[in-house]
Amino acid sequence: MATANDDGVKVCIRARPLIRRESGCQAQWELDTQQIKLISNKEKVKSYMFDRVYGDDETTRDVYEEVAEPIVQSAMQGFHGTIFAYGQTSSGKTYTMLGNTNSPGIIPLAVQDIFNMIQKTPEREFLLRASYLEIYNENLKDLLSTEVTTLKIKEDEFKHVRVYGLHEEMVTSPDDVMKLMARGEKLRHMAATNMNDRSSRSHTIFKMIIESRERVDFNRTREVSDDTAVKVAQLNMVDLAGSERASQTGAEGQRL
Numbered sequence: 550m551a552t553a554n555d556d557g558v559k560v561c562i563r564a565r566p567l568i569r570r571e572s573g574c575q576a577q578w579e580l581d582t583q584q585i586k587l588i589s590n591k592e593k594v595k596s597y598m599f600d601r602v603y604g605d606d607e608t609t610r611d612v613y614e615e616v617a618e619p620i621v622q623s624a625m626q627g628f629h630g631t632i633f634a635y636g637q638t639s640s641g642k643t644y645t646m647l648g649n650t651n652s653p654g655i656i657p658l659a660v661q662d663i664f665n666m667i668q669k670t671p672e673r674e675f676l677l678r679a680s681y682l683e684i685y686n687e688n689l690k691d692l693l694s695t696e697v698t699t700l701k702i703k704e705d706e707f708k709h710v711r712v713y714g715l716h717e718e719m720v721t722s723p724d725d726v727m728k729l730m731a732r733g734e735k736l737r738h739m740a741a742t743n744m745n746d747r748s749s750r751s752h753t754i755f756k757m758i759i760e761s762r763e764r765v766d767f768n769r770t771r772e773v774s775d776d777t778a779v780k781v782a783q784l785n786m787v788d789l790a791g792s793e794r795a796s797q798t799g800a801e802g803q804r805l
């Protein structure tokens with residue numbers, strides 16, 4: 550997983566337990582909190598360093614609290630942030646980002662946290678919007694719209710990459726957001742001829758746009774400060790296609 554924060558980009562590795570079809574396999578690595586040692590013929594041949602290495606006994610919540618929460622907190626302060634999962638098919642990207650009923654992923658944990666933080670910040674009023682985009686076979690699809698149009702992606706005059714025509718919906722509770730995501734997932738699956746295949750060959754970007762300003766009537770005695778300005782940040786939460794399949798998404802050149 551790679552995340553952007555004040556210090557730049559953080560790269561963390563998450564190891565998952567072996568799954569059923571891997572039973573009988575022996576782990577070919579040793580994990581330390583910041584290091585992976587690849588073992589070959591019982592000799593330690595190569596080691597790689599990362600900002601953090603999560604073992605298979607660590608939970609998504611552990612990953613969230615250490616890696617994602619600071620990014621969510623800074624998005625609440627008006628700084629853009631991106632959290633994305635990268636790895637080959639079946640490495641655990643969707644498990645980590647979306648999760649399941651037993652183990653909520655980083656996206657639902659972030660959403661819950663955003664609303665908790667709003668409750669603890671009565672002096673500011675917030676406006677939240679969400680969008681859900683899929684990139685598959687060279688096409689950008691709006692997962693919150695039933696229209697079949699393909700969206701256009703372009704750089705604007707400030708060199709920001711923009712997806713034109715992407716639907717943004719206002720959300721006012723964690724439940725609202727989860728319903729939106731479920732709607733998007735349904736649309737994604739409806740479009741799939743082979744659901745698993747598509748899910749491992751498409752990228753999805755779930756974006757929360759967090760806008761806030763100081764409440765004018767909250768503390769009239771305070772001097773007007775910079776905090777009265779509107780703060781807007783985008784929080785991108787990305788579940789990439791299996792890394793070995795990137796070529797099959799049809800994305801090339803700039804789009805890739």
Ligand SMILES: Nc1ncnc2c1ncn2[C@@H]1O[C@H](COP(=O)(O)OP(=O)(O)OP(=O)(O)O)[C@@H](O)[C@H]1O
Nearest residue numbers: 565566637638639640641642643644748749790791
């Ligand atoms: N940390 C974990 N603990 C337990 N099970 C896990 C963990 N991570 C992944 N799994 C399981 O491993 C399998 C593959 O995970 P997942 O579907 O998230 O992979 P993926 O990287 O999203 O694959 P794809 O690129 O094909 O979409 C799933 O059955 C999932 O439940």
